[in-house]
Amino acid sequence: MKLETQAVTKRYGAHAALDGASFSTGDxxxxxxLLGPSGGGKSTLLRVLGSLLVPDxxxxxxxGRTLPHDEAGALIxxxxxxxxxxxxxxxxxLTALQNIALPLREVxxxxxxxxxxxxxxxxxxLGLEGHENKRPSQLSGGQQQxxxxxxxxxxxxxxxxxxxxxxxxxxxxxxxxxxxIRELAEAGQSIILATHEISFARKVADWVVFLAAGKVEESSxxxxxxxxxxxxxxxxxxxxxxxxx
Amino acid sequence: xxASPDSTVSPxxxxxxxxxxxxxxxxxxxxxxxxxxxxWNWDGVWRYRQQFGYGWLTTMGLSLVAMIVSVAxxxxxxxxxxxxxxxxxxxxxxxxxxxxxxxxxxxxxxxxYIIANALRIDQPIFxxxxxxxxxxxxxxxxxxxxxxxxxxxxxxxxxxxxxxxKVQTYRFVIIPQALRxxxxxxxxxxxxxxxxxSLLSVIGIEELVQKVKIMNAATYKPLEGFLPLALAYLVVxxxxxxxxxxxxxxxxxxx
Numbered sequence: 001m002k003l004e005t006q007a008v009t010k011r012y013g014a015h016a017a018l019d020g021a022s023f024s025t026g027d028x029x030x031x032x033x034l035l036g037p038s039g040g041g042k043s044t045l046l047r048v049l050g051s052l053l054v055p056d057x058x059x060x061x062x063x064g065r066t067l068p069h070d071e072a073g074a075l076i077x078x079x080x081x082x083x084x085x086x087x088x089x090x091x092x093x094l095t096a097l098q099n100i101a102l103p104l105r106e107v108x109x110x111x112x113x114x115x116x117x118x119x120x121x122x123x124x125x126l127g128l129e130g131h132e133n134k135r136p137s138q139l140s141g142g143q144q145q146x147x148x149x150x151x152x153x154x155x156x157x158x159x160x161x162x163x164x165x166x167x168x169x170x171x172x173x174x175x176x177x178x179x180x181i182r183e184l185a186e187a188g189q190s191i192i193l194a195t196h197e198i199s200f201a202r203k204v205a206d207w208v209v210f211l212a213a214g215k216v217e218e219s220s221x222x223x224x225x226x227x228x229x230x231x232x233x234x235x236x237x238x239x240x241x242x243x244x245x
Numbered sequence: 246x247x248a249s250p251d252s253t254v255s256p257x258x259x260x261x262x263x264x265x266x267x268x269x270x271x272x273x274x275x276x277x278x279x280x281x282x283x284x285w286n287w288d289g290v291w292r293y294r295q296q297f298g299y300g301w302l303t304t305m306g307l308s309l310v311a312m313i314v315s316v317a318x319x320x321x322x323x324x325x326x327x328x329x330x331x332x333x334x335x336x337x338x339x340x341x342x343x344x345x346x347x348x349x350x351x352x353x354x355x356x357x358y359i360i361a362n363a364l365r366i367d368q369p370i371f372x373x374x375x376x377x378x379x380x381x382x383x384x385x386x387x388x389x390x391x392x393x394x395x396x397x398x399x400x401x402x403x404x405x406x407x408x409x410x411k412v413q414t415y416r417f418v419i420i421p422q423a424l425r426x427x428x429x430x431x432x433x434x435x436x437x438x439x440x441x442x443s444l445l446s447v448i449g450i451e452e453l454v455q456k457v458k459i460m461n462a463a464t465y466k467p468l469e470g471f472l473p474l475a476l477a478y479l480v481v482x483x484x485x486x487x488x489x490x491x492x493x494x495x496x497x498x499x500x
Contacts, residue, residue: 052406079408089403093421102417103407151407 001063001159001190002027003049005216008058010044017044018055019214025207026221031185033205033222034194037237041214042194043163049192050161051077062159079107082152086164088144090136096123096147097132100154108155122150126180142173149180153189160184162193198241202226210234289464290473293456297470300456301477307374307452308439314378315438316431319385326390337386344383349444352376357448373445381438385431392427393419425493432489436482443478453477 004024010017018041025032034042047053049060051067051074060067068074090099100119104110110118123132126146136144145165152160162181166174178200185191185204195201201208201222208225210218210233217231229235254262278285290297325337344352353376361372396419404414446455457470 050406052402075408075410078406083406085399085403085406087399089399089406091400091403091418091422093425103409106413106417107408155408 001025001029003029003032003192004061005045005049006059008045008048008055008060010048010053010055016214017041018048020058021045021211021214021216022058023209023216023219025209025219029207030188031191031193031205032207032209033201034192034209034211035196035198035201035237036211036217038196040212042211044214045209045211046161046163046192046194050081050083050159051075052081052083052161079155080158082155082157082160084145084148084152084160084162084165086167088136088141088148088168090144090148090151092136095133095135096128096139096150099136099147100151103151104154118154119150122154123147126150127176140173141169142176145169145173145177146180149177149184153184158190160189160191162191162195164194164196166195166197196241198238210237212237283468285469286466287469289460289466290469293460293464293470296456296460297453297473297477300451300453303451304439304442304453304477305481307370307377307445307450308442311374311377311381311442312435312438314374315381315385315434318378318382319389322382322386323389323393326386327393341383341386344380345387349377349380349441350447352380353444353448369445369448369450373442373448373450377438377442377445380441381434384434384437388427388430388434389423391430392423395426396422428493429489432485432492436485439482439485440478 002025005022007020007022008018009020021041034045036042044053048055049062054069054071054074067077090096091102094102097116097119100122101112101115104115104118105112120132123129126149128143128146128150131139131143131147136147139147145168149162149165165181166177169177174197178197181191181193182200182204191204193201193205205222208218208220208222209216210225210229210231212233218225218229218234220230225234226238229238322337322341325333326341328334328337353373356376357369357372361367361369366372400418400422401414404418409417442452443454445452446458449455451459453474457474461467461470
């Protein structure tokens with residue numbers, strides 16, 4: 001997959017979360033890590049790339065196809081993507097199974113029995129056997145995040161977008177979730193991942209986009225980024241994060 | 246959800262307290278009633294029992310229809326106040342503020358003698374149901390709006406992320422979660438509606454209060470009718486409140 005953005009801007013009131021962000025990846029990027037300091041625009045860029053947000057200005061293309069800027073077009077676009085958030089964002093009034101099966105039925109037009117089968121299959125694959133009929137509040141953080149990943153994967157998304165998926169988890173649960181993401185990456189799933197888990201990004205990512213203050217400071221293959229970062233900002237960021245790990 | 250303070254009191258003790266309170270309240274009422282020099286005579290009330298029953302059925306029937314009107318209207322006004330279109334938002338906001346800001350009595354009189362008259366609607370019961378439905382609907386709109394607006398932004402984002410459109414987001418995410426939060430306020434408002442229906446007597450609807458007024462006048466007994474009247478409302482409003490508490494329990498889940 002090749003991602004390209006031209007001067008993408010997204011504002012919240014007076015604050016520009018993305019301020020003319022431009023980059024392009026190599027033609028065969030498959031697991032793209034968005035790195036950079038907090039508040040630098042990672043989460044916003046991830047949402048814009050997944051058509052969850054429509055930018056105020058600029059253009060984005062995936063494999064040469066330009067993303068639509070209107071809400072109706074963006075809806076069609078994001079239905080082909082899967083999203084996982086920092087705070088899991090499961091629906092609290094539904095069981096783990098319903099969280100997955102409901103969008104399959106309502107958004108993707110799958111018959112109920114088939115949707116339930118697919119949901120079961122994913123829950124089992126992500127190690128949630130026996131938890132199908134629990135509400136999110138009855139699951140641990142790691143289990144909730146795995147259920148959220150199952151929900152994102154269920155419709156077989158073209159692109160899986162993960163926004164700091166382990167930031168709210170303790171180290172053990174972080175390990176559980178990172179194992180899952182790694183398996184997905186190794187199985188060939190296209191992934192965009194915003195993260196602070198630098199050593200994990202080093203293991204799974206093949207491309208890195210480094211952002212700070214709403215601008216893309218660096219976009220290079222993971223091998224290059226981690227061995228010879230070009231900008232001072234990226235060098236300082238990597239040094240800071242590797243200090244204690 | 247924090248445990249109700251009641252759960253710390255044993256059932257036996259609760260029964261004991263209830264009996265004690267009942268005795269104290271009864272004694273107080275008896276003392277108050279007997280200190281008033283008034284000769285009570287219940288014959289008239291008994292003679293008019295059929296009329297009384299008819300009035301009760303009218304009150305309950307029109308309250309039920311007005312409830313349906315008020316919930317539907319409250320929902321529409323809530324949607325209107327959240328509309329992207331400014332005139333719709335302003336209109337619905339204006340309706341809610343005007344209706345909530347003025348007494349039901351005034352609305353009934355203006356609605357019946359001016360608006361219904363001008364529109365040549367000659368059915369007080371129809372006018373009454375609509376006016377009562379509007380009045381309670383304005384309050385329900387605010388209860389619904391509070392519940393809908395308390396749904397967190399992350400839930401709305403999750404709904405977008407799984408690909409729900411606007412209608413699906415309301416149907417599968419907002420309404421199921423808002424329902425639980427709106428339930429206590431809504432039931433309280435419906436209990437109020439039943440009591441507020443007593444004002445419909447001013448536009449000549451022969452509901453319970455009007456029947457009691459007629460009965461009091463016919464028997465030259467100004468007070469006797471009002472005690473059974475209070476009981477006739479409580480018979481419905483107390484179970485309704487109880488039902489609301491049980492429903493709250495059923496809809497409860499940790500968020």
